[in-house]
Amino acid sequence: MNTDNMQDIKIIIDFMKNFVDNCHHVKEEKLLFDFLEHKGMVGGPIYVMAYEHNKLRDIINRIEVKYNEPKGLREDLNNLIVMLSSHIDKENNVLFPTAENLLSDDEDKIIYYKFERIEEGFGKERHRKYIELINTLYNRYTNKNQIKDKRINYPTNFSTF
Ligand SMILES: [Fe+2]
Numbered sequence: 001m002n003t004d005n006m007q008d009i010k011i012i013i014d015f016m017k018n019f020v021d022n023c024h025h026v027k028e029e030k031l032l033f034d035f036l037e038h039k040g041m042v043g044g045p046i047y048v049m050a051y052e053h054n055k056l057r058d059i060i061n062r063i064e065v066k067y068n069e070p071k072g073l074r075e076d077l078n079n080l081i082v083m084l085s086s087h088i089d090k091e092n093n094v095l096f097p098t099a100e101n102l103l104s105d106d107e108d109k110i111i112y113y114k115f116e117r118i119e120e121g122f123g124k125e126r127h128r129k130y131i132e133l134i135n136t137l138y139n140r141y142t143n144k145n146q147i148k149d150k151r152i153n154y155p156t157n158f159s160t161f
Pocket of ligand 1: 025028049091
């Protein structure tokens with residue numbers, strides 16, 4: 001890995017530890033999972049999602065530790081890609097559709113309102129910078145001949161990410 005790659009790994013560590021943990025995981029762990037448990041979704045999917053969040057944290061911690069001794073770093077980066085892709089897939093195809101079915105419109109509004117407060121606590125400008133950063137990496141590492149510009153669009157309602 002060259003110096004640019006190594007710098008990008010630092011960006012990924014920062015993105016995962018600060019943006020993903022403090023802006024995304026927190027919404028699920030502190031709000032959504034509780035709501036879903038109260039609606040009867042016990043164990044199963046919630047347990048798996050929380051377990052995977054911790055696995056992702058473990059991988060990121062290992063990547064951070066191995067940063068200066070790159071032996072094994074590539075393997076953990078690959079593990080991160082596999083675990084994160086699978087996690088996002090489960091969220092989009094199992095967790096979120098199930099939540100849509102379980103939660104009433106009023107509960108949706110309450111969660112939305114609370115997500116907004118988390119976003120405000122995180123900082124909208126900070127949020128925007130992280131999205132820009134990840135878009136830059138995305139464009140750097142995707143094959144532009146095969147994939148048209150699929151940039152992550154900055155969400156206008158600010159809570160959808
Ligand atoms: Fe998650």
